[in-house]
Amino acid sequence: MSGLHDQIEIKFRLTDGSDIGPKSYPAVTSVATLKESVIAQWPKAEKENGPKTVKDLKIISAGKILENNRTLRECKSPIYGLPGGVITMHVIVQHRSDRISEKKVSDLEKQNKCGCVIL
Numbered sequence: 001m002s003g004l005h006d007q008i009e010i011k012f013r014l015t016d017g018s019d020i021g022p023k024s025y026p027a028v029t030s031v032a033t034l035k036e037s038v039i040a041q042w043p044k045a046e047k048e049n050g051p052k053t054v055k056d057l058k059i060i061s062a063g064k065i066l067e068n069n070r071t072l073r074e075c076k077s078p079i080y081g082l083p084g085g086v087i088t089m090h091v092i093v094q095h096r097s098d099r100i101s102e103k104k105v106s107d108l109e110k111q112n113k114c115g116c117v118i119l
Contacts, residue, residue, distance in 0.1 A: 031069070052095075
């Protein structure tokens, strides 16, 4: 079955409050493809500090971080069925250096746990 119900209109809200879109996407579009679309449409003024790869982005919809290998149809929440509605998804940029820093902090937390036993 194809038609208008197989299309989902989405706008992406960036951390500075600006939006990309809205644009219509087929329900079979993968989250990774959405991220590629966001990167291609990223504001030119911020290209230098913007995302470089799909791994630099997180897309949040209905309070959930969407996984790259899932399709829009699989990630769908009940509100997607509203006719004529535009879905707002939030975009978080997390550069590689940020991810490494988080990993180091996580490792330090593990290392700094006290192994003392008080008898």
